[in-house]
Amino acid sequence: MLRRLTASLTLKLVVLIGLFVALPIVLYGQFESADSQMRALVTRAIQDRSALIAEALAPVLRDxxxxxxxxxxxxxxxYASSGTVLKLMYQPPAARSASRFFLVGSxxxxxxxxVSAELEELSQRGLLQRLSEACTWNAADEMRYRRADGTVELLTSIIPIRARGNCWILTTTHVASDFLNTSIGRPYWETREVRIAAAIYLVGAMLAVLVALGMRxxxxxxxxxxxxIALGRAVDATFVERNTVPELAGVARDFDRLxxxxxxxSREIRQSxxxxxxxxxxxxxAVQSALRPVRRAVPEDDSRARRALEIVDSSLARLLGLVNAAQxxxxxxxxxxxxxxxxxxxxxxxxxxxxQVQEILAAREIGLVLKLERGIAVRTAAGMLEAALQAVLENAISFSPGGTAVTVSLHASTDTVELRVEDEGPGIDPEKIERLFERYFSSRPDDGIGSDRSVKHSGLGLWIVRRNVEALGGQVKVANRPSHGFSVTMVLPRFVIH
Structure with a gap:
């Protein structure tokens, strides 16, 4: 069972799909975590740079x-650089309660x-209030906001500078997404690298799906x-004609050859x-024809010669029967x-x-009970299943005492069909059950029920049953019944009629 599972292409395809689903999720989580750390480092670097600029400006502001x-x-x-906007704001002591600032440098x-428009925008963004709080508590701050058109997010560091009892504010503004090319200011999945990786992944996934579909x-x-071919519709083997995958061309040729x-x-066996x-x-x-004049010439009162002729006739009939059976x-x-x-x-x-067995049943006073479900079908060649069922029925009848019954039941599950034949005979020695399917093996007694002296049995009946049933993809099970009797069950793949 384990070997069958590990060799299953469907299971491998499911595992591959699982990997395709799980891998990007795991990698995205790892990369997003790394990017978060990078964003934290970049933000800290921005703040440290702003603090250093403020430290450099402090002596100038004192003078x-x-x-x-x-x-x-x-x-x-x-201290300016590309992509960075520096602003120096001054708050007079008398204007602290009103959160008023003057822009003294940019x-x-x-x-x-x-200048007026710039201050008005800072006021609308709530930045002036944040500047006032930074002066009050002498604490650095950080703020993110978007431009008026909403397209670009700005990262602004607020650094208070104390000089001669006055409060100065240095603001350092960066376009967040441009600083060190990180994802600051936007979701990680919107970054260029992630979108390129996602596109490559999707292309790879589509190729894998196309390959899997092509193989299927x-x-x-x-x-x-x-x-x-099994239904007899294909006169010639056509695996090569139907194949469209170059890598399977050799397999198709081998199938056609097979x-x-x-x-x-098959033709040679039939001809032989x-x-x-x-x-x-x-x-x-020729021997039978030659015996006719001999039979006429032998006197009626010559019992010895008549007995010899009967033995010859019986042997010839047996030989003819064996020839027909072999054919x-x-x-x-x-x-x-x-x-x-x-x-x-x-x-x-x-x-x-x-x-077909009604006459035999009537002659032996044996009943037949049929328990059949309708609409159950299997795929079989003409005569194969009929021969198997006939052999099993004849076997059950020969072992059934008079006054009993043979029961034939037909049931189906989702995938299989069970055809069971049960008799009420003596059953069989459990030690001999394993040998029932051997060629030329017979468990018939010399006398009593099952001896059936009127018919010469070859020991091929159940062997032929198993051969035919297994050729149809099924199996045969035999067992003694709990009370008395014997059962033969033929299990076959079910064919669903649409």
């Missing part, structure tokens, strides 16, 4: 008189007419060809059976190899077999 005109653009430009510099379709084509060889062997039967029947017929056996073998497997409903087949 600056707030009452005199100020233009700190030149000082800020010393890098890059702002035009005088743009190719195997299905092979199965359809095999079904057509089908060709099986058909050739016919030739052998003809070769034996011709001299037997049927060989033809059955050929049918197993090559005969079309057609969907066949079992209930009518069982009823026909029952009609």
């Amino acid at each position: 600056t008189d707030p009452a005199a005109p100020m233009n700190m653009n030149r000082e800020l430009e010393k 890098a890059p510099p702002l035009a005088p007419e743009a 379709l190719s195997l299905r084509r092979f199965r359809n060809v095999a079904d057509e 089908v060709h060889e099986l058909r050739r062997v 059976a016919e030739d052998n039967a003809h070769a034996f029947k011709t001299p037997l017929a 049927r056996h060989d033809m059955g073998t050929a049918d197993i190899i090559d005969a079309p497997r057609m969907p066949t409903e079992l209930a009518p087949l069982v009823e026909e077999a029952a009609r």
